[in-house]
Amino acid sequence: MATSARRGPYFCGIDAAMDVVSGKWKSLILWELNNYGTRRFAELRRGLPGVSEKMLIQHLREMEEDGLVHREVYREVPPKVEYSLTEDGVSLNAALSSLGRWGTERIKRIGAEKVDLSP
Amino acid sequence: MATSARRGPYFCGIDAAMDVVSGKWKSLILWELNNYGTRRFAELRRGLPGVSEKMLIQHLREMEEDGLVHREVYREVPPKVEYSLTEDGVSLNAALSSLGRWGTERIKRIGAEKVDLSP
């Protein structure tokens, strides 16, 4: 596989969690799926400005393998695929919320720019 | 600088937090410093089996720049440098705890190996 060799031996829980979340867009995908409940591929692509199709697919595949997202394929033409969070995905998102709050505080502290994400 | 161009525009809080934590050993350093309160360079190196000196220094420097760790240099020979967490570092660690719990659960679920970390 060209993707990741992960799931290696971990030092601690944070290590294991980071392994699953690390990836430029993974936390954003998590957030997006948590917000909308279920999203089609193209909706995700449009919701994550700047993401390349390749990376979006690769990340979604890895997150599916990791049991975080569910992939529902409708055998239609044109193709239709719906992504949603699994139970583990939802709980991971919940576990990330405190980190998100810390980050938001940090953005205020250092006065960093924020990307505009309006649907 | 050969290090990082980070602090870029962020999509959300998680993005900003991940920016600061991403790095193979950073969460471990955080955990180690939180556990021991204050540690010398060589103590950290020994506490993180497998870390290279270069990466440990680079990570510590970045975390210092990011205001997470404090670096206290004692003008002695042989040299003595003590690292500890700042207020922000402590709060980041607290924000990571729920993620750590999720990861520990995940390790149990998938039955991953854990590295033995005994002092």
Added chain:
DNA sequence: TGACGTACTTACCTGTGGGTGGGTACCCCA
């Protein structure tokens, strides 16, 4: 006298995360 420890620095090298861009099979709409 020399091996070891302290806290680094510097140079060099490699693996891979991620980007670009093209192709596909099919359908709808103008």
Added chain:
DNA sequence: TGGGGTACCCACCCACAGGTAAGTACGTCA
């Protein structure tokens, strides 16, 4: 009739994260 949309796959490429190894200035211990 052809341009656009769907959800991908594939080949190629590059920057950079991270590893390896050597060197440094000084002190202690055997």
